[in-house]
Amino acid sequence: MSIDVEIEDHIAIITINRPDRLNAMDAEHYHGLSQAWMRVRDDPELRVAVVTGGGDRAFTVGADIKSFLTRKPEWADVWLTQRDQILNRGIELWKPVVSAINGFCLGGGVTLMLATDIRIASDTATFGLSEVKRGIIAANGGTQRVLSQLPYPIAMEMLLTGEPIPAQAAAHWGLINKVVPRKDLMPTAMDYARRLASLAPLALQAAKELAIRSRDVDLATGLRMEQLVSNLLRQTDDAKEGARAFAEKRPPVFEGR
Numbered sequence: 001m002s003i004d005v006e007i008e009d010h011i012a013i014i015t016i017n018r019p020d021r022l023n024a025m026d027a028e029h030y031h032g033l034s035q036a037w038m039r040v041r042d043d044p045e046l047r048v049a050v051v052t053g054g055g056d057r058a059f060t061v062g063a064d065i066k067s068f069l070t071r072k073p074e075w076a077d078v079w080l081t082q083r084d085q086i087l088n089r090g091i092e093l094w095k096p097v098v099s100a101i102n103g104f105c106l107g108g109g110v111t112l113m114l115a116t117d118i119r120i121a122s123d124t125a126t127f128g129l130s131e132v133k134r135g136i137i138a139a140n141g142g143t144q145r146v147l148s149q150l151p152y153p154i155a156m157e158m159l160l161t162g163e164p165i166p167a168q169a170a171a172h173w174g175l176i177n178k179v180v181p182r183k184d185l186m187p188t189a190m191d192y193a194r195r196l197a198s199l200a201p202l203a204l205q206a207a208k209e210l211a212i213r214s215r216d217v218d219l220a221t222g223l224r225m226e227q228l229v230s231n232l233l234r235q236t237d238d239a240k241e242g243a244r245a246f247a248e249k250r251p252p253v254f255e256g257r
Contacts, residue, residue, distance in 0.1 A: 002017050002032060003015070003017065003033050003127070005036050007046070010047040010048065011197050012036070013052070014033070014050065014051045014052070015035075015051075015052055015053065015165065016033065016053050016054060016059075017144060018052045018079055019058070021055065022061045022104055023053040023054060023055070023058045023063050023109075024062065025062065027059060030086065034091070037086060037087050038091070040093060040095060041092070044256060046095065047201045048192075048193045049093075049095060049097045049098070050097075050098045050193050051112070052101075052186065052189070053101075054139050055103075056182070057102065057103045057107070058102070058104040059099070059101040059103055059105040060104075060109040061104050061126065062106060062108020062109050062111070063108050065134060078186075082165070087115040088114065088145075089140045094152040094204075094205035095205055096193075096196045097117050097118075098118045098119075098120065099113050099120070099198070100188075101119065101121040101122065101207075102185055103125055103126075103186075104125070105121075106124065106128045107131055108140060108142075109136065111126055111139070111141045111145070112136060113176075114141060118177055118192050119177050120176070120177060120185060120192070121167045121176045121179050121180075122181065122182040123167055123181055123182065123194060124167070124182060125169070125179075126169040126221050127164060128141055128158065128162060128165065129162060130164070131162065132161070140210050143159065146158065146159055149175065150174070151173065154173050156169055198251075198254075200236075200239070200254040201238075202255040203238065203239075208220070213225070235253065238255065242254075
């Protein structure tokens, strides 16, 4: 039982590998997941991440209820805001992240998925913010992201009732990109990842950061940031390679410089 990281052609495949507990995460697993995200963030050779769950039953059902609800909270921990940062709670990871959702995606599984960029689900996947049924709230971004990613009544129904929805409904409401048969889940996710990894990594990271930060700034500021970053990117070796490849009618070879 662990957080596994496999590297393949500039892609980090992160697997929450605790299938006997539906990939529920205790403190040890959250720490391991934080370490995996920092590795992706800090390694320039890694351009894309894919996150999935071990086994066939679950992506992740989030926090391990037995260990988290019974653990006495330490009030001092509330102010350790930089400790064990994860994708859905504060880490600034501008590389694209693809989620491959292979079953139950509940509680913290949904909040993790909400922080990913491209989402592929098996046709047996289900999605639910089930925390209210346990007397807690959907933390780690659950209450903060759901309204920006779903229509208000759908988001509030999920958040306030805790009832799950099937993959087809999640796709209908734009929560995920695509629903595929279980056997096609990882091949589809990896196809997305390989296409992303073949693109200019600096441009990808810039595009993601600008898009996400646009939610927190006014339009004039966002347009100015976009203009400045665009001018910077034009000076990179990758931008010059992109222009050469276009003129020579060949695929570009980007190096992140």
